[in-house]
Amino acid sequence: MRKTATTLADGRELIYFDDTEPYTSGAATRELRDRRDLDPVAATSTMRYDVLTGEWVTLASHRNSRTFLPAVAECPLCPTRADRPATEIPAEDYDVVVFENRFPSLARGAEPPATDHVDGDDLWPQRPASGRCEVVCFTSDHDLGFAELPLPRVRTVLAALVDRTRALSALPGIAQVYCFENRGEEIGVTLGHPHGQIYAYPALPPRTEALLRQSRAHHARTGRVLLRDVLDAERRSGRRIVATTEHWTAYVPAAARWPVEVHVAPNRDVADLTELRDPELEDLAALYLDVLGRLDRFFDGVGKLPYIAGWHQAPVEEGRELGRLYLQVFSLMRAPHRMKFLAGSESGMGAWISDTTPEAIAARFRAIAPGPVPS
Amino acid sequence: MRKTATTLADGRELIYFDDTEPYTSGAATRELRDRRDLDPVAATSTMRYDVLTGEWVTLASHRNSRTFLPAVAECPLCPTRADRPATEIPAEDYDVVVFENRFPSLARGAEPPATDHVDGDDLWPQRPASGRCEVVCFTSDHDLGFAELPLPRVRTVLAALVDRTRALSALPGIAQVYCFENRGEEIGVTLGHPHGQIYAYPALPPRTEALLRQSRAHHARTGRVLLRDVLDAERRSGRRIVATTEHWTAYVPAAARWPVEVHVAPNRDVADLTELRDPELEDLAALYLDVLGRLDRFFDGVGKLPYIAGWHQAPVEEGRELGRLYLQVFSLMRAPHRMKFLAGSESGMGAWISDTTPEAIAARFRAIAPGPVPS
Structure with a gap:
């Protein structure tokens, strides 16, 4: 397996995990830079303390405008190919790729709220929703599901999760790393391409x-x-x-x-x-x-x-x-x-x-x- | 307001809350008895202790066969009329009516499980899911919503909730009474007729x-x-x-x-x-x-x-x-x-x-x- 790190046009990290010779994606990263004109990621999330339950609730209002069930031809998780607009992945093909979410619930560098309590009231502590949200693409094939991946590819996905768990655990202020996959429009998946996510939480989640x-x-x-x-x-x-x-x-x-x-x-x-x-x-x-x-x-x-x-x-x-x-x-x-x-x-x-x-x-x-x- | 209590064919309690003269439903209860041939309610629910969260989970497997989005002509919450099969409400009309749920999550007389721990293991206490589940019909009009009720009818619904909260709180072993309404197929409502529910929990719920x-x-x-x-x-x-x-x-x-x-x-x-x-x-x-x-x-x-x-x-x-x-x-x-x-x-x-x-x-x-x- 070969691991190659690069950055997207707005500074987000992207890491290829190539498992198959020729290493298509990693080899091409220098030439295939992300040339999109992207605004920096808005890191405006805040966490508020819910005094009725003792749990922190993350407010990420910028996410309401996230990409919602795009047509396959506009899938942002497919590789970038000549016949279509550039996607999140500036390579013509890839095996497994991980990158920082463009619409993160938790973001590094989240701005601290103006005060450390909502309306200055002791009842309602608040804090920046720091941490990190990453996307894990399991395959460049838009129509596969995780269960249909070949065994070596599952192994590569697991290797990527191991790698990211280690890296995210080492970041300052991370309390727990959660790797997960949501599948199916019935539960609100907004992108059909087979992918998982990683949330690095700044506080232990309620469960x-x-x-x-x-x-x-x-x-x-x-x-x-x-x-x-x-x-x-x-x-x-x-x-x-x-x-x-x-x-x-x-x-x-x-x-x-x-x-x-x-x-x-x-x-x-x-x-x-x-x-x-x-x-x-x-x-x-x-x-x-x-x-x-x-x-x-x-x-x-x-x-x-x-x-x-x-x-x-x-x-x-x-x-x-x-x-x-x-x-x-x-x-x-x-x-x-x-x-x-x-x-x-x-x-x-x-x-x-x-x-x-x-x-x-x-x-x-x-x-x-x-x-x-x-x- | 006039309150009239009766029982359904399987022994469940039903109470009319009439707010409008002539008191259509209450007056007719003696003649309009529930003549359906109903099996007794299966009170097989069990609560198991989830040792990973410290919460009790109710298992009510008989509910998976509950009535699911019936045609209006088969609505079990409409009044019983000559031109259609008998419903849950044995009256030709009603204002507000409350009755015990035929598919209760929590049931009085729930049978204790065979042992007080799942598989006899200390990790997994279990107990009967006792308590009570009631249905509150807000109006006999199948097509109204709560927000469209006339003000006096809302007052009658509230009076019914007051009455039931008092009665259920007085039953042995009830920890909390929760009156609620779910509206909309989008959140899983299985009966379109405007209605609410009351759960009398035998233990304090997690929230x-x-x-x-x-x-x-x-x-x-x-x-x-x-x-x-x-x-x-x-x-x-x-x-x-x-x-x-x-x-x-x-x-x-x-x-x-x-x-x-x-x-x-x-x-x-x-x-x-x-x-x-x-x-x-x-x-x-x-x-x-x-x-x-x-x-x-x-x-x-x-x-x-x-x-x-x-x-x-x-x-x-x-x-x-x-x-x-x-x-x-x-x-x-x-x-x-x-x-x-x-x-x-x-x-x-x-x-x-x-x-x-x-x-x-x-x-x-x-x-x-x-x-x-x-x-």
Whole structure:
């Protein structure tokens, strides 16, 4: 694999991860510079403290004008080719490429708000929404999905996530690095090209805060790491196991809140992607494809399930010793073409109602034979 | 107003709230009994403790087969008339009616699970999802919306919510009563007839737990009630005020996470709907219509905005002294016909990104003149 870094016309970083000879993209970077006339990225995001919940909410009003479902000929994630306007990627082809988001929720150099409290009131602290948002293009082929990538390409994507996790964790002020993919217009994806995202948060997100609170209580009581004990308990029970490999276990969590949900955890204690060894990464690439392939046949008559796949990694500093890597893959589809909506109880009260059971989800996953993705 | 209670064929409670002479529904209940052949409601819901978040998740798998967007002629919330099959309401007409949900997430008499821990493992406590779910029909007119109800009818709906809050709070094992309305297929409403719902939770929902945690910390620090201080601070600032009346204040919260959100709070300290006085209820009915009317013109070209409106009431027992009533009205629409989706950051990490600012939301609300709802 060859890694080549460059910058876009507005100064954003872009990094090619080439896995196939001839290294098309990296080789061409000097000639194929980004010649677009781009305004600098507006880094106007602010985080406000929601005193009713104790959570930080990011306000990124510049994002409301972001690119929305462009025609394929205008896809900003395709390579730049002679017959069409320049895209975000100034190369005629690429394997995997990562670059800073042009419409970032969190931005390096975010301007501090004029005061450190909204209206100067103690109730409402605010701060710049610093951090970083990156886009990861999995392939230059606009029409592929992650589940259809060849195994070596999945390995390259994972290598890119490892690289970015390491680099972003080393930046000052980053609390946690979250690599994720949203797929499907049903969940609001605004660009059809197969891609993922990386958010480097400047503060621990609420779900991590909750996990850390739970992990600390568990550790105080038992002296053990909660996520390790959960994995052991799932393996002991076996009722929600989807698949096991030499290095990984895929299971439906015992209190799954989504209509389709599976967690993939390493058998060895690992804090984040950077600590994985080569055999673990190889094994993961195959299992990831297996899980996504089954997801795409979870419901009869639904070809490609909308899903969210996110890597929960140990925090960079605070709470790192209790963190343990796992991948969460879930869908909001509850029946063929029927989405689970988060209505009054979930959105208003945070009280989740599931229309299925974790054991039923696991049984369905196990019943699906691996195989090619239906088109 | 006349209140008449009866029972449906499967034993569920149904209560008419008649506000208009002749009292059509109540008068007829003896003759118009529910003659359908209904199986008893399946009360199979279970709550499982999600050890990763510390939240209870309700599993209600019987709900996946609930009625889904039936044709108007088969609407189960319309009155029962000679020319069509019997509905949930065994009367030829009604004003407002409340009855127990046939597909309840939480059910009285829910069977305890076989063991009090999933797979007998300490990590995963479980319990019956007891409590109660009720449906509130606002009008017998299938095609009206709440915002189009005549003022006296809004007053009757509020009276019904007061009545039900009092009754459900008195049931054993109820921690909090949540009255809410979901409107719009965009957020998953499965029945088009104008209606709300009431959930009587057997445990404090996560959002209330968070508010209570915040309120306790604020009280320990200041000796004051957090929600009172928030209201005072909003009135002092004025930047996010939408409307004020003699008894109420409508404002956009300083850290609003939804693209459209307004809170409506009583000026007097009130724990829940049952403590409101008549002039406050009268005043509220008019302000509620005003807010919903503005909501329906929030975006140009969007007639009826999908929304969730929920009453946050003080807990029944634990934490009641720090509770304070407010109505939360919000929409997931972020631009005309574009929904805010909860994707990776929100759904996976609980880290909210808003595409607007609370001040912009408030300015838009203020700019909308009250008036009839566009059709």
